[in-house]
Amino acid sequence: MKQHFAAFVLLAATITSPAPLSAADWPQWRGPNRNGISPETGLLQAWPKEGPRLLWKVSGIGAGYSTPSVVGDHLYLLANEGLQNEFVAALAVRDGQKAWTSRLGSVGNPKQQPNFPAARSTPTIDGDWIFALGSDGDLVCLRRADGKIRWHKHLRTDFGGQPGAWAYAESPLVDGEAVICSPGGAQATVLALDKRTGEVLWKCALPEADEAAYASAIVVDIGGPRQYVQLLQKGLVGLEARTGKLLWRYGKPVSRYNANIPSPTAAGGCVYVGSAGTGGGAVKLVARDGGIVPQELYFSAKLSTAIGGVVKVGDFLYGTTAQSLQCIEFSTGQVKWEARALGAASLCVAGGWLYLHGENGEVGLVEPAPEGYREHGRFTPPGQPGHANPMEKAWAYPVVAGGRLYLRDHGTLWCYEVAARPEAK
Numbered sequence: 001m002k003q004h005f006a007a008f009v010l011l012a013a014t015i016t017s018p019a020p021l022s023a024a025d026w027p028q029w030r031g032p033n034r035n036g037i038s039p040e041t042g043l044l045q046a047w048p049k050e051g052p053r054l055l056w057k058v059s060g061i062g063a064g065y066s067t068p069s070v071v072g073d074h075l076y077l078l079a080n081e082g083l084q085n086e087f088v089a090a091l092a093v094r095d096g097q098k099a100w101t102s103r104l105g106s107v108g109n110p111k112q113q114p115n116f117p118a119a120r121s122t123p124t125i126d127g128d129w130i131f132a133l134g135s136d137g138d139l140v141c142l143r144r145a146d147g148k149i150r151w152h153k154h155l156r157t158d159f160g161g162q163p164g165a166w167a168y169a170e171s172p173l174v175d176g177e178a179v180i181c182s183p184g185g186a187q188a189t190v191l192a193l194d195k196r197t198g199e200v201l202w203k204c205a206l207p208e209a210d211e212a213a214y215a216s217a218i219v220v221d222i223g224g225p226r227q228y229v230q231l232l233q234k235g236l237v238g239l240e241a242r243t244g245k246l247l248w249r250y251g252k253p254v255s256r257y258n259a260n261i262p263s264p265t266a267a268g269g270c271v272y273v274g275s276a277g278t279g280g281g282a283v284k285l286v287a288r289d290g291g292i293v294p295q296e297l298y299f300s301a302k303l304s305t306a307i308g309g310v311v312k313v314g315d316f317l318y319g320t321t322a323q324s325l326q327c328i329e330f331s332t333g334q335v336k337w338e339a340r341a342l343g344a345a346s347l348c349v350a351g352g353w354l355y356l357h358g359e360n361g362e363v364g365l366v367e368p369a370p371e372g373y374r375e376h377g378r379f380t381p382p383g384q385p386g387h388a389n390p391m392e393k394a395w396a397y398p399v400v401a402g403g404r405l406y407l408r409d410h411g412t413l414w415c416y417e418v419a420a421r422p423e424a425k
Contacts, residue, residue: 024402026070027125029171031399034218035265036311036348038400043351043418047365047377052405052416057383058096059412061089064119065169067408070401071125071144074099077408078119078132083107086119086134088142093402096413102147105154108136108167114391118410120169120214126195131179135167139181141198151198155212159203160187162211164233164258169214173228175241180228184212190230190239204244210234213260222269222285224292229271231260236273238285238292250283250294255305262309265317267330270297272317274305280319281333298333307395308346311354313368318354320345325356327370339373341366344393350400350418357407359393381407381414 030036044052062079064086069076073093080086084106090099110117123132129150130142137155142148155161155168161183173180178192178201188203189210210232217230219241226241235251254260256277264273271294274280281299285292304310304319304326311318316336317328325341328334342358349355353376354366361384367374387393387410396408403419 025072026068026399026401028069028174029067029122029124029216030263030309030397031348034173034216034263036309038348038350040350040400040403042420043353043400043403044365044420045353045376047379049379051363051377051379051381052418054382055404055415055417056096057381057412057414058091059383059385061091061098061411061413062087062119063410065395065410066119067122067397068399068406068413069123069125070399070406075406076123076125076130076144078104078121078123078134079411080107080119083110083117086136086138088123088130088132088140088147090144090147091413093404096415100147102142102149104132104134104140105136105138108134108163109165112165112167115389116166116392120167122171124172124174126174129195131172131174131195133168133170133172133181135169137161137163137168137183139172139179139193141179141195153193153198155181155183159183159191160185162209164211164213166214168212169261170212171216173217173219175219175228178241180217182212182217182230182232184232185209189232190217190228190237190244192244202244204239204246206232206237206246208234215260215263218264218266220266220271220285224287229264229266231262231264231273231275233258233260236264236271236283236294238294247292248285248294250296252278252281252296252299254278261307262305265310265312267312270330272310272312272330274303274310274319276305276307278305279303280305282330297331300333302335303328303333306344307359308344308357308397311347311349313349313352313354314370316368316370318347318368320347325366325373327368329370336370337372341373341375342378346395346397348398348400355398355400355405357394357396357398359395361394361409363398363407383412385410385412
């Protein structure tokens with residue numbers, strides 16, 4: 001199997017790859033590099049009191065917490081109607097109207113407690129193809145033009161997958177010719193499939209048989225073997241990308257609520273991760289005795305662990321706790337400042353600015369400055385949807401692509417113009 005994977009890697013070098021992405025594209029979970037950062041420039045540096053210009057708002061797109069992936073003239077997301085129909089939808093960037101939908105399966109773990117059954121994953125766009133994971137474990141490759149399914153796997157039945165209480169939420173990682181996902185369980189805790197056929201390239205059956213958590217894997221290169229770093233229910237792990245071999249494990253970031261949700265953030269051979277109710281911290285990946293050791297830099301219950309994750313700008317991390325936005329020195333864990341701002345929020349960076357989507361539905365524009373909190377705009381999108389469960393919040397991450405800000409809360413999607421338009425003469 002390992003030889004088969006190596007052959008595909010060699011073959012990939014001889015095949016013409018898809019056209020490079022535009023700077024305006026946001027093709028997967030947390031953007032082009034899975035770090036929550038867009039390379040776009042020329043965006044508004046302040047918003048008027050009522051917020052940036054609303055281009056369109058659509059309702060009835062389906063329930064769920066999936067954020068859009070935006071490529072070219074369309075955006076793609078997961079949603080569900082009832083518990084028997086979870087699907088991928090393609091919507092026009094121009095006006096938010098549906099171009100097509102393609103059913104994945106049923107909603108996973110519908111009797112979960114607390115009860116938030118819905119589509120969760122963000123689809124990954126790779127050239128002409130879409131890779132999506134339904135909450136029940138339906139992993140599919142679809143044609144981007146029309147949603148026709150190329151291949152389908154089911155993580156529970158095909159690989160003995162064991163998700164956590166809130167079903168599958170991971171967004172698939174496409175790396176070269178491989179699709180990486182985390183079924184959980186003893187057979188294939190983490191898995192690599194050939195993106196063209198769905199054929200198994202390798203399986204990593206971890207000794208402790210972790211359940212899948214709710215984070216998504218990232219790629220880490222530190223001069224040694226290329227790694228996939230993933231947060232599972234029993235902690236953070238690093239796997240050799242070529243073989244799936246376990247390289248290291250860091251067991252401290254385990255949520256006391258079994259809610260290992262934020263995806264890890266990596267830079268300079270260090271990885272930050274947070275777990276709700278436990279704390280956040282960073283490890284430095286150190287080569288030692290022919291292997292890799294995760295050397296803890298810091299860990300504290302006071303650091304950012306909210307669902308909205310963290311982003312790194314310069315030498316600092318920005319993320320939220322349940323109450324406030326923090327600026328944290330990445331190398332030391334020192335909190336430079338803390339501000340209530342929007343409270344717990346999801347965030348991304350575009351044009352050098354922080355975009356926050358608060359769990360309370362508010363939206364903010366903040367300058368990432370270690371000297372202190374500097375807000376440059378705040379508004380609440382009109383027509384906020386109601387939530388059947390009072391514990392439910394606006395959990396979908398903000399997306400900035402093509403000079404537009406996309407916000408989702410369940411069945412509602414808003415699109416705002418955030419590109420700085422030249423002054424009329």
